Amino acid sequence: MSAVFFLSPLAADAPEPEGGFAQTVRPAAEAVVSLRDAGIVRGDGIFETFGVVNRSIQAETAHLNRLARSARLLDLPAPHLDQWRAALAIAADTLPETGTGSLRLSLTRGVPGEGPSAWLAADETPADLPERHSGLAVVSLERGLSVHASERTPWLLAGAKTLSYAINMAALREAASRGADDVLFISTEGLALEGPTSSLLVYTDGEFVSPPRDEAILAGTTVDAAFEWLRTQGYTCVYRQIPAVSLGSVDGAWLLSSVRMAAPIRTLDGQPVTQQPELNESLVHALLARTH
Numbered sequence: 001m002s003a004v005f006f007l008s009p010l011a012a013d014a015p016e017p018e019g020g021f022a023q024t025v026r027p028a029a030e031a032v033v034s035l036r037d038a039g040i041v042r043g044d045g046i047f048e049t050f051g052v053v054n055r056s057i058q059a060e061t062a063h064l065n066r067l068a069r070s071a072r073l074l075d076l077p078a079p080h081l082d083q084w085r086a087a088l089a090i091a092a093d094t095l096p097e098t099g100t101g102s103l104r105l106s107l108t109r110g111v112p113g114e115g116p117s118a119w120l121a122a123d124e125t126p127a128d129l130p131e132r133h134s135g136l137a138v139v140s141l142e143r144g145l146s147v148h149a150s151e152r153t154p155w156l157l158a159g160a161k162t163l164s165y166a167i168n169m170a171a172l173r174e175a176a177s178r179g180a181d182d183v184l185f186i187s188t189e190g191l192a193l194e195g196p197t198s199s200l201l202v203y204t205d206g207e208f209v210s211p212p213r214d215e216a217i218l219a220g221t222t223v224d225a226a227f228e229w230l231r232t233q234g235y236t237c238v239y240r241q242i243p244a245v246s247l248g249s250v251d252g253a254w255l256l257s258s259v260r261m262a263a264p265i266r267t268l269d270g271q272p273v274t275q276q277p278e279l280n281e282s283l284v285h286a287l288l289a290r291t292h
C-alpha cells in the first residue's frame, strides 16, 4: 500500500488556517510539481524518512527538528512543523493498522521566485528485514570530507539531509561491485563517519560508541533512540571519534536507520566483525517497539 500527498508549505509563523492544517494537505491526484522545480533539476532541497509501526510515527519530533536544521543549513524558509505534523498524521493513517511503514517527506526550494514545494509519501515496508538478523558485508570507502567540514566548508552541507543523494547511491553501487551490501564512509583523518543511509554504532570495551553528531555526519535519530534504550539496560553510551583502524578489534558494530532499525556489520572489508546475537535481537526489538 502506498499513498502520496502534496502541500503548499506555510511560513513557520503562519497561523492555523480555518478548518485546520489538514486542509492544506492535498491528494497526489491534485499535485502540481513543476519540472523546473529546483528539487527536481538540482536536488536542491531536503527530506526526512520516518519509521512507522502500527501507525505510530517513530521519533517524529527528532525528525522534524532535523528537518528544521537542514532547512537552516540550506537557507530554506523554516518549515511550519505543525503543518507537517498534520500532514504526517494523514499519511500515517493510510498505512495498515498493524505493521510497519515509512513516511518520506520532501521539501524543495521550488521554482525560482515561487517559493518551496513539498510532498509526502507513505509506504508499507516488509514486516521484517533479513539484514537485521543475518547482518551486512560492509566496505569502507573514503568520503573525501574532513570531520571539520561543517565549520570549514559549510557549503558542502555536511550534516544536512539534502535531496542530493546521488553520491550516497554511487557509494552503494561501488559496494555492490565489490560484492558487499553496504558502505562505511571514512573521513580524510581516517575516522569512521556513517553509512550512505545509516549511522554507525560500535560496541567496544563494554561501551557503545557512535561518531560525534556534528562532525560531517547526519545526526541519526535511530542511534539516539538506541542510546536511550541501551542506557536503560545499564550500558554507557558516548558520542566519540572512532578511528577506522580500531574497527578490526571491536566487540560489535551496527548500521542504524529509521526503517532498517539496526543491522549488525558481519564483515568489514572482508574481515569478520564480532557478533552479539542476543544483544542484536533485543536492540532490534526495542527499536521496533517504539511508539513515538
Ligand code: PLP
Residues within 6 Å of the ligand: 049, 194, 195, 196, 197, 198, 199, 217, 218, 219, 220, 221, 222, 223, 256, 257, 258, 259
Ligand atoms: N546518515 C545518513 C547519511 C542517512 O541518510 C541516514 C538515514 O537515512 C542516517 C544517517 C540515519 O538517520 P536516522 O536514524 O534518523 O534514519
